[in-house]
Amino acid sequence: VNFVACQLFALLAALWFRLYLHPAKSSPAVRHAFATILGTYFVIFCFGWYSVHLFVLVLMCYGILVTASVSSIHRYTFFVAMGYLTICHISRIYIFHYGVLTTDFSGPLMIITQKITTLAFQVHDGLGRRAEDLSAEQHRLAIKVKPSFLEYLSYLLNFMSVIAGPCNHFKDYVAFIEGRHTHMKLLEVNGKHKDFHSLPEPSPTGAVMRKLCVTLVSLLLFLTLTKTFPVTCLAEDWFVQKADFPTRLCYLYVVMQASKPKYYFAWTLADAVNNAAGFGFSGVDKDGRCCWDLLSNLNIWKIETATSFRMYLENWNIQTAAWLKVRNNCRHHFLSSKALKCAYDLVTWAVTQLAVSYTVAPFVMLAAEPALSLYRSMYFYLHIISLLIILFLPIKPQAHLQRQPQTANSVNKKKTD
Numbered sequence: 095v096n097f098v099a100c101q102l103f104a105l106l107a108a109l110w111f112r113l114y115l116h117p118a119k120s121s122p123a124v125r126h127a128f129a130t131i132l133g134t135y136f137v138i139f140c141f142g143w144y145s146v147h148l149f150v151l152v153l154m155c156y157g158i159l160v161t162a163s164v165s166s167i168h169r170y171t172f173f174v175a176m177g178y179l180t181i182c183h184i185s186r187i188y189i190f191h192y193g194v195l196t197t198d199f200s201g202p203l204m205i206i207t208q209k210i211t212t213l214a215f216q217v218h219d220g221l222g223r224r225a226e227d228l229s230a231e232q233h234r235l236a237i238k239v240k241p242s243f244l245e246y247l248s249y250l251l252n253f254m255s256v257i258a259g260p261c262n263h264f265k266d267y268v269a270f271i272e273g274r275h276t277h278m279k280l281l282e283v284n285g286k287h288k289d290f291h292s293l294p295e296p297s298p299t300g301a302v303m304r305k306l307c308v309t310l311v312s313l314l315l316f317l318t319l320t321k322t323f324p325v326t327c328l329a330e331d332w333f334v335q336k337a338d339f340p341t342r343l344c345y346l347y348v349v350m351q352a353s354k355p356k357y358y359f360a361w362t363l364a365d366a367v368n369n370a371a372g373f374g375f376s377g378v379d380k381d382g383r384c385c386w387d388l389l390s391n392l393n394i395w396k397i398e399t400a401t402s403f404r405m406y407l408e409n410w411n412i413q414t415a416a417w418l419k420v421r422n423n424c425r426h427h428f429l430s431s432k433a434l435k436c437a438y439d440l441v442t443w444a445v446t447q448l449a450v451s452y453t454v455a456p457f458v459m460l461a462a463e464p465a466l467s468l469y470r471s472m473y474f475y476l477h478i479i480s481l482l483i484i485l486f487l488p489i490k491p492q493a494h495l496q497r498q499p500q501t502a503n504s505v506n507k508k509k510t511d
Contacts, residue, residue: 097257100136101363104253107132108371112298116372117273125271126244129252136253137202144199148206148251151178155210156246164222171214175207187462198460201258206250208261213237213249216264235263254371258364260391262373270373279377298369301386305366308394312359319352328455329464334471342471343448350451353458354397361391401442406450420483452476 115125137145151174158170179200186200219228220236228236241249241264249267250256269275276295327333328349333342368374369386376388393409400406452472456465469477 096140097360100140100257101360101367104132104136104257104367105363105370107253108367112370112372117271122268122272123244126248129254129271130244130248132253133251133256136257137251140257141199141202147178147182147199148203148256151175151203151206151210152247152250154178155214156243159214159217159240159246164218167222168211168214168218172211175210179203179207202256205255205259205261209250209264212261213241213246213264235265237264241268254368254373255364255389258360260361260364260368260389262389266388267373270371275373276375279375296375296384298372298374298386301374301384302366302370305362305369309359309363309366312355312362316352316355316359319355323349323352325349325353325458328459328468334467339473346455346468346472347448347451350454350458351447353454358392358394365390399443400446401439403446403449406446449476 111125111128115128117125137148141148154174155171158167158174162170182200182203186198216232216235216237217240219232220238221240223236225233245268248271249264252267255262266275269278280296323345328346333345337345365374368389374386374389376385379385391410396409397406400409453476455468456462459465459468
């Protein structure tokens with residue numbers, strides 16, 4: 095209830111923020127301060143004294159940012175942030191013993207950890223490495239000046255993303271606060287010769303309304319399905335000890351499907367909040383429509399129709415594990431006819447959905463013992479299958495080409511040539 099209340103209030107605050115604290119009317123310092131203060135209040139309102147963990151991590155890592163050498167700042171930050179997050183996870187599970195029915199502070203802590211470590215690496219790229227050693231993406235996101243304390247707090251604790259994310263890049267966030275975000279994206283499409291201030295500012299209203307519709311449907315599905323298929327049933331005796339394996343497999347899939355609207359609701363609402371504030375504009379598509387998906391965390395259609403783990407995880411915004419390239423060794427054998435390809439896609443869709451249900455169960459249950467009990471009842475089948483694939487599936491040979499990093503000078507040189 096606290097989470098929903100905060101996010102709905104954040105949606106209204108975001109509209110007010112865009113209209114009354116617009117960059118044309120307010121200084122960046124005022125916008126940073128408002129976003130930080132409201133975000134801090136949200137954290138305390140939602141998590142009570144557990145919010146201390148977020149503030150401790152933020153302050154420790156800012157100390158590293160201002161004191162450590164730029165050559166090692168990313169290593170120290172990563173070690174401290176990941177170490178503190180790990181300690182919090184362990185204490186949450188084995189000391190406080192709370193799980194699926196309790197508000198979990200580790201969610202915002204993980205988002206802040208992502209932001210902290212991303213920022214540290216980008217500062218290292220901007221101040222501790224030579225420009226010619228950076229890729230084009232690293233060069234674009236590199237931070238040349240360490241952020242001020244207010245900028246740092248605003249980036250990590252702003253009310254738009256502190257509760258449910260998403261993670262975003264520091265340079266994009268600062269450009270948004272300073273009023274340069276949408277114009278920079280428009281200039282990328284319309285050409286740099288045009289006057290910066292003459293371009294119209296796109297409205298996020300349509301994108302916000304569409305995402306709120308998805309949010310409402312997701313909420314209704316979540317409230318309906320979770321009562322019928324609660325995740326707590328996966329730890330009950332009838333499921334673990336009495337049900338046969340096919341029943342366990344199918345019921346696990348149904349329960350995980352019933353749990354997904356919760357994430358669709360939270361992430362899509364968070365995306366809508368950012369858009370309502372004017373953040374998240376990604377440019378114009380080939381048909382001239384404005385796109386507001388810079389911060390989108392998921393593509394629901396592609397998730398539900400995914401025919402491989404890689405496709406699923408890419409649209410769930412999670413990095414793909416190396417062993418998921420199993421697919422490259424097999425798929426080309428099933429492309430000789432439409433019927434064969436359709437059958438292959440159907441089978442891989444079913445396998446992907448069942449495998450994801452098995453994999454994400456601990457993330458939904460949020461408790462170690464019930465998760466282990468579930469996996470024992472499933473005979474650790476996916477762990478075993480994955481190990482066998484790694485050991486026995488032949489690796490497809492690939493040509494490894496040496497790639498030189500692109501810089502602005504190299505790009506200009508290519509254009510000249």
